[in-house]
Amino acid sequence: MLDDFLVRAALAGLAVALAAGPLGCFVVWRRMAYFGEATSHAAILGVALALAFSTSIFLGTLAAALAMALTLGGLTGRGLAADTALGVLAHGALAFGLVAVSFLRGVRVDLTAYLFGDILAVGRAELATIWAGALIVAGLLAWRWSALLTVTVSEDLARAAGLNPARERAILTLALALVVAVALQVVGALLIVAMLIVPPAAARALARSPEAMALGALAIGAASALAGLWGSLVFDTPAGPSIVVAASLIFAASLVLPRLR
Template sequence: MLDDFLVRALLAGIGVALAAAPLGCFVVWRRMAYFGDATAHAAILGVALSLAFGTSVFVGALAVALVMALTVSTLSGRGYAMDTLLGVLAHSALAFGLVAVSFLQGVRLDLMSYLFGDILAVGKGDLAVIWSGVALVIGLMAWRWQGLLTATLNPDLAYASGIDPKREQMVLTLGLALVVAVAIKVVGALLIVALLIIPAASARALARSPESMAFGAAGIGAASAMGGLWASYHYDTPAGPSIVCVAAIIFAFSNLWARIGLTR
């Protein structure tokens, strides 16, 4: 079954959607979209470093994405405006990554596949890495769900309950770095944040509880992956952007449906 490239692509897309869904809910609740963008852009530098040193792209992207996320978390609240800090780090990391790629000698690199994804080229080894990362992210979110939720809704209540909001922020940072590392092959560094935010924002319009929003986001993300791959196969469009386009269409319809329901 895994010999069919479309089956591998479908499994990869669904896997990334399932990992991004619960994390995307916290990104939306905490208004961390630009934070995710900076982490995703840093992954290009990780790709360049991993190719230069002959290591796994997953390991390189994960390491640099984690360093970026930790740097932002450390510097925030120390006299730096968050939007300015994220803008500087995000675009600097992307620029350094693109420059570093230009210095690689004897390495054949399809840069577009890392910027916009190449889900149709996912191999069996890639699939194993993706689903291992997915399992880690889902396990991490399930383990820390209540603590993350309490710290997100009310940090003071979290402290009173014996929960350290800073520790939960680090858990979220680790999960975000993992999602970036597993998703870069599927949708690319420039579209990872879209897959995090759009399904969660779509589910938010219809959900009645945090848990229902997370499950709804997972379903919408999986549907977007399947719909995007179907469109890519039938209309010969790029797979990664097609997945995001389908997610955006679902977002528009879900919000329209919610508004119609409110007016009744």
């Protein structure tokens, strides 16, 4: 079954939905869209480093995303990173990454695969890595769910309840870096944030509890992945962007449908 590239692609898409849906809820609630953008753009820099040092793309991406997320976390924690600073870092990291890749002579790199994903080329080994990463993210979020929610609602209330907000923020940072590394091959660096934000935004309209919103985001992400893959086959369109198109259409429907009832 895993011999079929389409089955592998579908499984990779589902793994991304599993991790990005619930984590994306926190990105939406904590208004971290730009934060996520900067972190995912740093992945291109990670690709360049991985190629330069001949290590795995997954590890290079993970390291670069983690470094960026920690830097940003430190800045925002001290109230320094405004919109502008985040914008500089987000696009600076992307530009540095693109330039760095071009310096790698003798390496033929298809940058589109990293910018927009290459889900149809996911092999068995990559599929295993993607699922391992996604399960770690889902496990982290399930384990810390209540604490993460409390910290997101109010850091002062969390502290009064004996929680350590810095620790919960660090868990979200780690989860974000993992999602970036996992989703790079599926939707590409430029569209990872879409998988974090669009499914939760679509789930919001129907959800009455945070848990329902997280599960709804997961389901919508999964449906988008499958629908996007199907669309890319039928209409011969790029798979990664097609997945995001499917998610966006579901979001649009979530805005319109409740009003028709």
